[in-house]
Amino acid sequence: MSVAELERVTKRYGAWPALDRVSLTVSKGEVVALLGPNGAGKSTAIGVLLGLRRPDSGCARIFGADPRRPDSRRSLGVTPQETAFPATLRVRELIELVRAHYERPLAAATVYERFELGRLVKRQLGGLSGGERRRVGVALAFIGDPGLVVLDEPTTGLDREARSAVWGAIRSHAAGGGAILLTTHYLEEADALAGRVILIEAGSIVTEGPTAQVKAQAGMTMVRFRAAPGTRVEGTIRDGHYLRLFTGDAGDAVARLVHAGVPLPGLEVRPLTLEEALATREHSG
Amino acid sequence: MRLAVLHARAMTLELARYPAYFVPTLVLPSVFFLFFATPGAHRDATVRMASFAGFAVIGVAFFQFGVGIAIDRGSPWETYLRTLPVGPMVRLGARLASASLFACAAAALLIATALAVTDASLPPPRWLELSAVLLVGTVPFAFLGIAIGYWAPAKGALPIANLLYLVLSYAGGLWIRPSGLPRFVGSVSHFLPTRALADALVATTIGAPLAWHAWVSLAGFALVFAWIAALGYRRDEGRRFS
Numbered sequence: 001m002s003v004a005e006l007e008r009v010t011k012r013y014g015a016w017p018a019l020d021r022v023s024l025t026v027s028k029g030e031v032v033a034l035l036g037p038n039g040a041g042k043s044t045a046i047g048v049l050l051g052l053r054r055p056d057s058g059c060a061r062i063f064g065a066d067p068r069r070p071d072s073r074r075s076l077g078v079t080p081q082e083t084a085f086p087a088t089l090r091v092r093e094l095i096e097l098v099r100a101h102y103e104r105p106l107a108a109a110t111v112y113e114r115f116e117l118g119r120l121v122k123r124q125l126g127g128l129s130g131g132e133r134r135r136v137g138v139a140l141a142f143i144g145d146p147g148l149v150v151l152d153e154p155t156t157g158l159d160r161e162a163r164s165a166v167w168g169a170i171r172s173h174a175a176g177g178g179a180i181l182l183t184t185h186y187l188e189e190a191d192a193l194a195g196r197v198i199l200i201e202a203g204s205i206v207t208e209g210p211t212a213q214v215k216a217q218a219g220m221t222m223v224r225f226r227a228a229p230g231t232r233v234e235g236t237i238r239d240g241h242y243l244r245l246f247t248g249d250a251g252d253a254v255a256r257l258v259h260a261g262v263p264l265p266g267l268e269v270r271p272l273t274l275e276e277a278l279a280t281r282e283h284s285g
Numbered sequence: 286m287r288l289a290v291l292h293a294r295a296m297t298l299e300l301a302r303y304p305a306y307f308v309p310t311l312v313l314p315s316v317f318f319l320f321f322a323t324p325g326a327h328r329d330a331t332v333r334m335a336s337f338a339g340f341a342v343i344g345v346a347f348f349q350f351g352v353g354i355a356i357d358r359g360s361p362w363e364t365y366l367r368t369l370p371v372g373p374m375v376r377l378g379a380r381l382a383s384a385s386l387f388a389c390a391a392a393a394l395l396i397a398t399a400l401a402v403t404d405a406s407l408p409p410p411r412w413l414e415l416s417a418v419l420l421v422g423t424v425p426f427a428f429l430g431i432a433i434g435y436w437a438p439a440k441g442a443l444p445i446a447n448l449l450y451l452v453l454s455y456a457g458g459l460w461i462r463p464s465g466l467p468r469f470v471g472s473v474s475h476f477l478p479t480r481a482l483a484d485a486l487v488a489t490t491i492g493a494p495l496a497w498h499a500w501v502s503l504a505g506f507a508l509v510f511a512w513i514a515a516l517g518y519r520r521d522e523g524r525r526f527s
Contacts, residue, residue: 050367050368051367051368052364052367052368052526053526053527054526054527070369070370070371070372071370073368073369073370074370076368076370078365078368079365080361080362080364080365081361081364081365084360084361084362084364084365085362086295086299086362087299088298088299088300088302088303089295089298089299093295093298094295096291097291097292097295098369100287100288100291101288101369101370101371102370124302140365150368
């Protein structure tokens, strides 16, 4: 069952097509990552999906209904953009205000615990650090225990610890059957969390599929080994202290290196990360 | 309804913790009263008190609606609130409730000041009438505030609201008797919403019959300002959410 859907959505700003016939769906229990460079149309797509923007053509649905109707947003959770809070409200007051909008919200204590807000509840929002505010923002998206959580860059500006708290929340929400749509700059984040990735560029979806499949599509394995500065081996590129190559057949590639008498200290052979897979796609395409 | 109350509470708390907002809004009218009204206190203290109460109440309309909306409408926080399962009317209703609270406080402070330092006095039933006139008479100014809020840019709203508020209050005769205004100002005065408010307040205070011309004028201004506010709202929605 689809909980969120864009159907052939086109959106222009002036003559500039921010989105060009974009269709996507998010199903129950799924974590989908929307990837793409700045200005690719991620935010516009999210804006249309949340009912904040009206598409020029096509339509958006959440839980099968128009997102512009308040009723259809009963089971939707969203993070505000950073620094967007009323500065003089306290964390507890904010959490309670947002909780009141949902039929079956999480207990406030659960929210404090899950997002490590316990020590902050009496503080005013204006006095929090950027990372603390970000945590509060992510918490707001989960408060209603919604069927769909939409996170725009949820871990930008977080330290490692806070980031793993957010990742944990995303995973346990998905494990409980909730769907998540997130945008991110960090490919490793999509790689770690998302079952499916959608890559959007210049307003169009260019790649879409299960994360594993997108990686496999690139069909490549990375082979890399340490090499002294200045050393050059045909078919490899330098990567810091390493030389590396992407290949469809790692065994053959290593055999050829050995055959050519290239020393291979610190040899690594592994499948590409999502980031590397997308990079090869860009280079080849 | 429950949500509107909660939003009103949050909004009120938010503002009540900004001394930079509430001190000037609440105290300024009383300070002006001390400057302008006390010298003539013995003669028409009660009338001055009533018209300054009008000055206090419409100030909240100008600032909480005008400046508040102009600043909030561009804020990511308001955008976030639109993703919650709640319609925009709840937020507007909350703003109205919160503004009413501040308006009451401003008026109460002014009346307390007037009763303390002048010999203003009203028979009990007139207090009720005065409150009713203040409540209804502020409606056009609330719409004017909303219009400013949706038309003025965030940074321009405060000076614009200030200018309109002070000029209209002076020229409408809320500070000094209209007969005491310079001749030119006095002649323009008849065409101002603040003059209509002043006339309605004075009529109530002295127990004169209902000032029909004032109420017709206030109703007319209410319609015009509501229309401008609605246009501004639609324009703003179209620009940000289309």
